[in-house]
Amino acid sequence: MDRSPAGSLRAALTHHLIAEGSIRDERVAMAFRAVPRHVFVPGVPLEVAYADDVVLMKRNEAGAPISSVSQPSIVALMLEQAEIRSGDRVLEIGSGGYNAALMRELAGPKGSVTTVDIDPEVTDRARAALAEAGYDDVRVVQADGEFGAPDGAPYDRIVVTVTAWDIAPAWIEQLEPDGRIVVPVRLRGQTRSIAFDKVGDHLESRSATLCGFVCMQGAGANYERLIPIAGDDVGVIFDEDQEAEAHPYDGVLEQSRLRVWSGVVMNREEPLSDLALWLASTLPGYCVLTGAEATPSGGAAAVATCDSLAYVTARPGRRKSFVELGVHGHGPDAGHLVERLVDQLRIWDAHHRYGPGPEFQAHLVGEEAPAGFRIARRHSCFTVSWAGHPGAAGS
Ligand SMILES: C[S@@+](CC[C@H](N)C(=O)[O-])C[C@H]1O[C@@H](n2cnc3c(N)ncnc32)[C@H](O)[C@@H]1O
Structure with missing residues (x-):
């Protein structure tokens, strides 16, 4: 056990995430105990680096946050949703390094992790921190994540850590036939991290949890x-x-x-x-x-x-x-x-108040979507359905 100040704070953070229910899988807990978060937030006091809070890294000219190292409880919930297995090939869209290192722990020596960010400042920082923390085999790519990372495809898991309005065609194409994508989708003013499994050529939700992320930039940017x-x-x-x-x-x-x-x-x-x-x-x-x-x-x-x-x-x-x-x-x-x-x-x-909650499907535009409430975006059509009420008014 690491008895250094950072090691003790890391153990306390992991304990907190287990106690509040964000971590349920012991493998995810082990990853949280292993990865030194303070290395990914340089210049921040240790207590802040190991608080269950987002660390803001960059704002745009208008003052809006555009890059951060995400809140540990959200990171944990999304890793639980992703169910990364030993040997998986994983793609992360939106870097910072910390989550990529956690995913590297989960994918193990036979797996691989590629992380993509649109901002060269972020990829430079992530690359340096990953090397310092001993994860220099994570592939860091500076590109618009809307197009995935074709040269490492196909992936067993894709984890998007930036707010998306749409499912980019590249994400579906680059996912293995039985792969899973976890993506924070903003629909009608709310962001939910949805774990979708690929079923044929469309996606079906397996779980969803409310969350908040900075907005996607580049070709997939879309605003309310x-x-x-x-x-x-x-x-x-x-x-x-x-x-x-x-x-x-x-x-x-x-x-x-x-x-x-x-x-x-x-x-x-x-x-x-x-x-x-x-x-x-x-x-x-x-x-x-x-x-x-x-x-x-x-x-x-x-x-x-x-x-x-x-x-x-x-x-x-x-x-x-x-x-x-x-x-x-x-x-x-x-x-x-x-x-x-x-x-x-x-x-x-x-x-519906005490029911299982909404379920989501995503079909690329042009494919037949099922009955339910439909939200048509540029590339994909989301269908929201409610148990016992498949045909809620379409739009
Ligand atoms: C919340 S941060 C990612 C946090 C990170 N995964 C971590 O380990 O804590 C979101 C990142 O998404 C990046 N981003 C925004 N639009 C993007 C796009 N189109 N492609 C790739 N990255 C993008 C931003 O530059 C920002 O660094």
């Missing part, structure tokens, strides 16, 4: 559209594929308000993410209201027309730490929008 509706700070967000959706004009929130409480009571700690995706799956005009008073920092689930807006809100429940969900509506069509949102809140509560 923020439409201001009350000055610059309050707006509604649509995905780029929702171009045809009508959006309300600036000032809609000043129109008379309608408020309906749903009777759906939740613990304050219960995540609203699956509910929000259910609403996105069933309601045309779905968007995310952001920056408005009394809405969560990640925004509130909403539906919009060209002159009206309704969004999910909450009020204290009868019991402490519980809230009741309701809907606020503004504009001439508010009554109709509020009714549709409240109906779907109640349907989700009755039929």
